[in-house]
Each structure stands twice: as C-alpha cells, then as structure tokens.
Amino acid sequence: MGKITGFLEFDRKVESYAPVEDRVKNYNEFTVPLKETELKDQGARCMDCGIPFCHSGCPLGNLIPDFNDAVYRAKWEKAAQILHSTNNFPEFTGRLCPAPCEEACVLGINEDPVTIENIEKNIVETGFEKGWIVAQPPKNRTDKKVAVVGSGPAGLAAAQQLNRAGHTVTVFERDEKPGGLLRYGIPDFKMEKHIIDRRLKVLEEEGIEFKCGVHVGKDISGEDLKNDFDAVVLSGGATVRRNLPIEGADLKGVVQAMDFLPQNNRRVDGVKTFENEIMATGKDVVVIGGGDTGSDCIGTSIRHGATSVSNFEIMPMSTVERPEGQPWPFWPMRLKTSTSHKEGAERFFSISTKKFLGDKDGNLTGLVTSEVEWIKTPGQRPQLKEVAGTEKEWKCELALLALGFTGSEMTIAEQLGIEADGRTNIKASEADYKTNVPGIFAAGDQRRGQSLIVWAISEGRQAAYHVDTYLMGESALPLKGEGDLPRV
DSSP states (O other), X not given: OOOTTHHHHOOOOOOEEOOHHHHTTSOSOOEEOOOHHHHHHHHHTOOOOSSOTHHHHSTTOOXXXXXXXXHHTTOHHHHXXXXXXXXXXXXXXXXXXXXXXXXXXXXXXXXXXXXXXXXXXXXXXXXXXXXXOOOOOOSXXXXXXXXXEOOSHHHHHHHHHHHHTTOEEEEEESSSSSOGGGTTTSOTTTSOTHHHHHHHHHHHHTTOEEEESOOBTTTBOHHHHHHHSSEEEEOOOOOEEOOOOSBTTTSBTEEEHHHHHHHHHHHHTTOOOOSSOOOOTTSEEEEEOOSHHHHHHHHHHHHHTOSEEEEEESSOOOOSSOOTXXXXXXXXXXXXXXXXXXXXXXXXXXXXXXXXXXXXXXXXXXXXXXXXXXXXXXXXXXXXXXXXXXXXXXXXXXXXXXXXXXXXXXXHHHHHTOOBOTTSSBOOOTTTOBOSSTTEEEOTHHHHOSOOHHHHHXXXXXXXXXXXXXXXXXXXXXXXXXXXXXXX
C-alpha cells in the first residue's frame, strides 16, 4: 500500500491557506492545493500495515489504502473509481468531514497519520477536471417509484443508489434549492455552492427528479406520499434547535445560528432582502457553543465586519493530544482549532451564560456569565457547578446560539403514525432502516440524531439497499465496505 518505506521518507503535508487578511474579504474557499508530486508522496506514506484500521474509522468503509496506492502510482482514474465505489460524494466529505479515518490510521499511533481527507478531495476534483465523473443512468427501469424526503447528504445518497437500482426516484425539498444544510448551513468559504450544483447536474442527468419548495407534511400530506409511491425514505435531518432558556432569551439580537447561517448563504447566493436582516457588522458578537456550527458563525461574523467575536464553550478546554481513556483507534475529543478561530476570535472555556441584558426597546446590549467546573464522581455523570464569585458582564449586541439540535421535526411522522425514539428522532431499525409503518424508511440525522456528513451518506446508502430489498426481494446494491467499482 503506497511505497513500502514512504512513511519513513515523507512527512505529513496538507493544504495551506490564503492569508487571513485576504480570505476574510470574501466567501470563497481559500485552500491552496498541493502539487501532484506532493500528493503522490502523501499517498506513498500509506503503510503496509496489515490491518487497515482506517476502514473501521470510516463510517462508509472507504477502501483507503487502495486509493492511496493508486494516487502514489499516479493512476488517478482508478483512484476515482475506487473512491466512488463506497462514497457517492467525496467532494463533500473531502471538504467537510472531520476525518475519523485519520484518527484510526495505524501510522497515527506514533507519527502523523496519512492525509487521507486531502487525498480524497484531490481525487474527486481530478475526476471532475478530467471528465471522468459523468451521469450513468440505469440500463433498465423497474416499475417502482420511491420518494425521498430531504435533499441533504443522506437523501441524495439514498436517491442515487435507488436510481442505480432502476427505480424512479423523486426527491422532495422544502427549501428553494437542493442540498439541505450543505447549501443552507455550511458557509461558502468552507464549500462553495457550485460544488453541490455540479453533482446535482449529474444526478438529474441520471434520471432523479427534484421537487423543491415542497414541504412534505404541509404542502403534501404524508398519507398522499405513501399512496403515490411504493416506498418512502425520510431523511429530513435533525433540525429542532436547542434553546437557551434563560432571562432575556427573547431579546432582539439573541439569534439561533441556524437562522444566521442560512440567511448568509442566501445572501451570498444573490438574495438581497430579508424580512429580518441578521448582520454582525459593527457589533460585539458572542457565539455560544464550541462546535463546528459555532466556528462557522465566527468566520461569517468576521466577514460581516464584526467589531469583536468571542466564543463561549461550557466544557473545559480539551488537550491537543489524545485524552486519557480515548486510545487509538477510537475517536478522541481533542482541542479543535478551526481556520475561523484563527481569523480573530477569542475563545473562552468552562463558561456559562446566565442571562442576557437589554435596553428599554428590547435590544440585546450584553450578557452575564460565570465560570463553571465539572465535578466527576466515579460511576456517575459529571455534574456542572458554578464557581462562586466569577460573574462577569460582557458587552454584546449579537449573541449566536450554536448549541446543536435536539431531534427532528415530527409532522410527517405524526401524520403517518410513525414511532419516535427517546431522542425525538424517527424510530427505525439499524438492521433494515424500516419504521413501524410498512414501506416507510428513515435515514441520516432524522434516524440517528445530529451527526457527521460521512455518517449521513453511509446511512443513505444503507437505507437504499434495504428499500431495494423491500421492493424487489433482493438487492445488488453494495452495503458498507462493499465496493461497486464500475461506478464513477
């Protein structure tokens, strides 16, 4: 796999970035690609490790040593075939995935792991550049019709797989364009939207129909959908935002991240007016929540021209190295410093927001925090304790709540009598993705809860296999880790 001594000869190298002062002036992607010779060297670092734990780290079961070896040998078209055999959309994961495969890389036990994600991104970009990634409609059609509700990565993956099986697939999306949070959530500086459109063109040419601006459960009932299609895949995501129920939470200026970010995506896409304009320009901004969504709010606020951006995280600051109790090859909770963090935000850990402050007109003017500590008792969940005497008042005209999601919207589930689990997600078996209603399946965040894009694609692919089996009695679609090499 790769060059036998490559990991001894070459150091890990990843893409560099445009200078901060340049990149914050626009919403374009700002990575500086490696040269082809450098990518070849990175592919050469993949060891002949015997058991490639990267496979188990990747929810898709990507054949990572195989495409690394192809890149090392400059067989880029073969690499694209291998990569697409398990991953429908490597251009998405190559930009947005946190790369659990790299944390499971055997080389990562005592050295820097192979730069798998960056190799993946360059394989698919080379494939598009060379014209290898083209529509491949099925040779034969069945008489079955399948509805996919939601056009995020789970829905798109399920749709493409089911279309490959020959079924007639219609994707319903309530927003004006397909893509889900890929389009209306992920900032353009992390993934420009022509990347989505490029792939959607392929899907449409393969025969998938997209119906946008259609809110299933409102514009069309769940019962009508069930009657009009032979099977339905619910992949609407986990979109119910977590609130911060403290004094002042209703002040103007306390905003959910998922109101702020989608509006800016639309602004970048050319939408000029909004009923409630949300801008960080000239404001002291506090982003509450230390995850990827919080990071996206930081980068967007800085590009708006915020006076200052502070980031609050209630958890203590993690270590850069693997924490104790999270050994290789498991996913470690390390300190993550994103490109947005480096653009000018100040981060604060172990801090809790107690109340928001406002003026007589109901506008946010500040907030009050206290420091906290986590008390750990063996056999019990850690308990949060406020540190006495640490109250502090902060100036703030825009507070962005990036606190994650509590579950999925259940309107269609209620209409169809679909059971929910204890986390307000649709209850569907992991064995076959079936709900309690015959012919209705669920996949992605709407089934498993808020998760990673790579998990969403995996769920969509797995669900498609089981839908196909339900419709036809058997399926030739691949399951996790099973390649489908003729497909690009």
